Amino acid sequence: MAVILGIDPGSRIAGYGVILSDGFEISHIDHGVIRFSEKKSLPERLFDMRRALDQLIKQYQPTEIVVEGMFLGKNPQSAFVLGHVRGVCLERGVAHGLGIFEYAARTIKKSLTGNGNAAKDQVRSMVLHYLNVSTELPLDATDALAVALTHGRHVSRTTEARI
Amino acid sequence: MAVILGIDPGSRIAGYGVILSDGFEISHIDHGVIRFSEKKSLPERLFDMRRALDQLIKQYQPTEIVVEGMFLGKNPQSAFVLGHVRGVCLERGVAHGLGIFEYAARTIKKSLTGNGNAAKDQVRSMVLHYLNVSTELPLDATDALAVALTHGRHVSRTTEARI
Numbered sequence: 001m002a003v004i005l006g007i008d009p010g011s012r013i014a015g016y017g018v019i020l021s022d023g024f025e026i027s028h029i030d031h032g033v034i035r036f037s038e039k040k041s042l043p044e045r046l047f048d049m050r051r052a053l054d055q056l057i058k059q060y061q062p063t064e065i066v067v068e069g070m071f072l073g074k075n076p077q078s079a080f081v082l083g084h085v086r087g088v089c090l091e092r093g094v095a096h097g098l099g100i101f102e103y104a105a106r107t108i109k110k111s112l113t114g115n116g117n118a119a120k121d122q123v124r125s126m127v128l129h130y131l132n133v134s135t136e137l138p139l140d141a142t143d144a145l146a147v148a149l150t151h152g153r154h155v156s157r158t159t160e161a162r163i
Numbered sequence: 164m165a166v167i168l169g170i171d172p173g174s175r176i177a178g179y180g181v182i183l184s185d186g187f188e189i190s191h192i193d194h195g196v197i198r199f200s201e202k203k204s205l206p207e208r209l210f211d212m213r214r215a216l217d218q219l220i221k222q223y224q225p226t227e228i229v230v231e232g233m234f235l236g237k238n239p240q241s242a243f244v245l246g247h248v249r250g251v252c253l254e255r256g257v258a259h260g261l262g263i264f265e266y267a268a269r270t271i272k273k274s275l276t277g278n279g280n281a282a283k284d285q286v287r288s289m290v291l292h293y294l295n296v297s298t299e300l301p302l303d304a305t306d307a308l309a310v311a312l313t314h315g316r317h318v319s320r321t322t323e324a325r326i
Contacts, residue, residue, distance in 0.1 A: 046250055047257035076239040083246025084253065087209055091251050094210035162204075 003029070005062035005098075006148025007053075008140045009085040011045055012036055014052075015140030018060045019131065021152030028131040029060060031141040042081065046088050053092045065093040066151040068143065069102040101162055103150050111150040166192070168225035168261075169311025170216075171303045172248040174208055175199055177215075178303030181223045182294065184315030191294040192223060194304040205244065209251050216255045227262040228252065229314040231271065231306065264325055266313050274313040 001022050008015035013036070018029040034052045036045040056062075067089055072079045093100040103111070110116040112126040120139070127145050128134065130153075137145070164185050171178035176199070181192040197215045199208040219225075230252055235242045256263040266274070273279040275289040283302070290308050291297065293316075300308070 041263075043253035043257045043263045046254040050254050050258070070243070072239045072243055076235045076243070079243055080233070080235055080239070080246045083243045084250030087247030087250030088254050090206035090247065091209040091213050094206045095213070100204075100206045 002064050002152070003060055003062040004148045004152050005056060005060060005065045006144040006146070006151070007065065007067045007089050008143035008147065009049075009067060009082055009089055010140060011042065011081050011085055012038070013140050014049060014085065015138065015142070015144035016052075016056055017141055017145030017148045018056070018062065019145065019148045019152050023152070023154070026130060026149065026152045028133050028145070031133075031137065031145050033138050033140045042084060046084060049085055050088050050092060053089060054096075057092065057096050057098070062098060064099040064101060064151065065089065066101045066103065066147050068108065068147050069104040071104070099162065101151050103147055108146050108150045111153060112146060165227050165315070166223055166225040167311045167315050168219060168223060168228045169307040169309070169314070170228065170230045170252050171306035171310065172212075172230060172245055172252055173303060174205065174244050174248055175201070176303050177212060177248065178301065178305070178307035179215075179219055180304055180308030180311045181219070181225065182308065182311045182315050186315075186317070189293060189312065189315045191296050191308070194296075194300065194308050196301050196303045205247060209247060212248055213251050213255060216252060217259075220255065220259050220261070225261060227264060227314065228256040229264045229266065229310050231310050232265040232267040234267070262325065264314050266310055271309050271313045274316060275309060 004019050006017040014034045017031040020027045020029055036048055070079055106116040109118040113122045123146055124142050127142055130149055167182050169180040177197045180194040183190045183192055199211055233242055269279040272281040272286055276285045286309055287305050290305050293312055
């Protein structure tokens, strides 16, 4: 069994989702968002992110951490800033001895809906469906659960996603 | 007096330089490079970087950490990867209670040579001159000393470079 921590990195809000999976049976453990004060500098937000990650890892004892693969796309400046947040996530993964995986947005959409170009609403519906979560999910937590779920559904055969 | 740790972040080699400055008198303390094994993944390199930073900060007890400001320029993909390394550096700066500063490459060149478009050789000559270092400086350490020196020469009036 794997406890999977999915992270949706952000410099204003980051989402997290925790699920339990054996590759077939999957269950929801928790999800939430980490909000960074707008008054804080990027270094301070990175520090808050690191502390939040340490706390989540301590609380849920995940065996694997999964982040969305990032591509520069249309907004390289914002991807560059997110790279900083991702850096902290990946470093913490190694520091805590977790397996570290990433999936491209397209792979996540395809895995959950069958369509690599699916709209956010479709992805969200499938996250709610697979995890049997009926509460109002914040968007960033949905994305974090989506990446965790993508990994959880393939947990027995995902060495190619290891980074 | 400020002990300034300059970092030239890299995903294959990172440079560091440590200087002592009161804004007028500046002296060289140490410099070096951190090499990451090519066999290691990005997360593993980030982990090695974090440990190296913790070690340097423990050893030299800097009061300020300075990194080169990055702009996406011609190679956004490589800047994106460097963003990860910078993220770890900035987080460590906050974790250790250091002042954190950045200077654009152009500002560094202008500060040291009077010319914002100076060639690397000119910057290197001025680093050797100001710090009275005559040993063969590795390129990455030169860049790290250059950013530390830029800050050191303006240490009394650099709140605008604080990030």
